Amino acid sequence: MSQDLSALTDRMLHAAKKAGAETADAIAIDGTSVSIDVLGGKLEHAERSEGVDIGLRVMIGKQQAVVSSSLFDDATLSTMAERAVAMAKEAPEDPYIGLAEASQLATDWDVDALELYDPTTEPSPTELEDDAKRAEAAALAHEGIQQVQSASAGYGQRRIQLSTSNGFSGGYQRSSRSLSCVAISGEGADMERDYFGEGRIFQNELPSPEDVGRVAAERTVARKGARRPKTGSYPVIFDERISSSLVGHLLAASNGAMIARGSSWLMDKLGEKILPSGLSIVENPHRPRISGSKPFDGEGLATAPRDIVRDGVLQGWTLDLANARKLDLQSTASAARGTSGPPSPTVSNIALTQGDRSLEQMMKDIGTGLWITSMIGSTINPNTGEYSRGASGIWIENGEPTHAINECTVAGNLLEMLATIQPANDAKTHLSRVVPSLLVEGLTLAGD
Template sequence: MSGIPDADILAALLEAARRAGADQADALLVHSASLAVQRRLGAIEQLERSESTDVGLRVFLGNRMAIVSGTDASLSGFAALAERAVAMAQVVPEDSYATLLDAPEPIDAASLDLADEAEPDADALLARAALAEEAALGVQGVTNSEGGSAGWSRGSRALATSRGFFGAYTRSSHSVSATALAGEGTGMQRDYDYASTAFLSDLEDAVAVGRRAGEQAVARLNPVRPKSTKLSVVYHPRVANSLLGHLVGAINGASIARGTSFLKDALGKQILPASMSVMDDPLRPRGMRSRPFDGEGQRGQRRALVENGVLTTWLLDGRSAKQLGLTTTGHAARGTGGPPGPAPTNLWLQPGALSPEALMADIREGLYITELIGMGVNGITGDYSRGAAGFMIRDGKLAEAVSEITIAGKLPEMFLAMTAADDLVYKRGTDAPTLRIDGMTLAGA
């Protein structure tokens, strides 16, 4: 880059759009840098550094909208970029819901504490990856490794609109992971673990991550395929969060406006047990998905999407809000090459009162799921069918490993049948504690 401030670059791009004939416009500038390594059995398998700059321009001609993007943020190319966007807007159909929103001053990004100044070099990342892999290989029963990995990234986003908004923020990420193999030949089993945080000082110890990967792989040895039946299913937190993903997909404003969600008539109604609430907070310090403004410059806020079991809101951006006659909830997400669309930020299901052990203590025969396979979920009907692997529960305790099974149900019924444990950890951006759902169908032998 030339050293020109992002605000000046975006101002120049908006001015180019005005000169090209755009009625309104917004522009997004994204810088990113990353370093990733992978080590397998003592040898370096990956050492990759990347840096990029991307720019996107969205223009409006009345109710017509077009978007162009590129990797050249030099001022000399802005006139041609803007002219191309305006030419595209002249030929696309009108969209009465296309809108450029007024936006308030952004929240001070520094208050969210998203940018770690620490930038590890390749040697530091390789050492972290080595610790994770060696810890996994040190677990008795582990016979091979798919490697230990470590990474760092930093990215910045700046957004400006022709209505006077400008905002910018930077976030960082540090990560470590390991994947272990246990057993031999066709009986070999694989499992993994990882950790990722905004700040290096918050990152979990690489040895603990690797050890868990190894222990989990060994535990999966000699799986059986149980008989088909109805039973209680307990979801490990790393797969329990997928249920939250299905829920927020069903309350996405774009799906609601199209009428293609099984929850389209559920606003203000109970969809979870009365003890449960689902929270979304873009302003959590050091959060994996925190941001001071959304893809349209709107401020988000901490809110209960589901409060005491009752659905309180849709996830809305400007367009879906206009379609529904509502106001945006500040959930617009976007890249440089596409329009905004609703998406959650830091999302979690509030924990319950029981430990995971107590949650399953009364289950005579059940299923504990640690891995889900495939995407057999119908967003219109709520039909749910996923391939799965994990362990049987017998008399309240984990028993033999199981694989090659399918679990099935209907999401509206599953949501109302959930019970949450107390082990919520903010790890993935979408987080849930251990969850139990009674009365699900297991399709096995």
């Protein structure tokens, strides 16, 4: 990847100005990815991609347009800029668009401190294939596993460069290494499957293929003989592997775009208690070796830690510049930007306060209920927070896991659910979303 991305974005801005844009920003992403799938001990699929994607946003007054391309010769850049300007002239006016003020732009950051890129040698396809084969073999060696649906290994790296016509220019590089396995037990109508997978920035932190295959197998075997629960109201534990989805609904509802549209069940909850006392949700985009970390956002603003919820109380919305202006607030430096669209607000790394009980102790304390380990589908009313999702997991009786559960629906209201959540102490701190298993009392289960 020898392309000078800073020079490339400068060329894009020059082309935009020449075409008649008043202001503009440009993004270039240079990436490589490799993925390997094996099945039955043999290579099933191999894919490698390399390339540069570019995006140009131009503004004329309060009108804007975005164009993208994977070509970047001078003729293409000129054509892109001309088309973008022509499109902007026909676009409806939006009084809230615009670049950041010069005083808002990030001027100093330490990319090295974030450790977003592993400088060790890129793994060869043979190494990735071997990892996938070892994970598959480990799963198949486990008693009760009939087959492996897939075992995959991957590697990727990319560079991101953002430049604006009012003087910002910054870039950084990321890398990732991943490994996953999906195991199957039983036959016919009795088949069950489960998975395990991990991803890391630094390759030497990735679990061994044997561990990945073993955990996938153990999870799958635990699902043997799954049946539907009795319909009723029970305490429910959201396992650590899916509990972040529950917090994710809160993050989505506190997104500034939702608030600006007036379509959020948190609309009137700013400054109010929405979680139990003692619980906070902290966003920290500066955590080293974490996939969601970044030194600046998609509009060139310096990122910084912030409290989304503090001691149970909702502190603020997640905002980019446009939505902040709509709400007469300040951006939280939360803009995300791809090559084919304008910036939009999104969170980076978050962490929910952990509790002092283990998952096992939490099970003993509830006595009878459902431990959810996977979910499918989602029906969320964005205005009221009414919640309904398909779920499967393990039934708890007398404080102990007893048998697998599937084909049930769990329902409640997010405001009521979040107000009573009880966290365990089992969150994985290497994830971008550090959320432990969560206990929610009195949810409705629809089964038999």
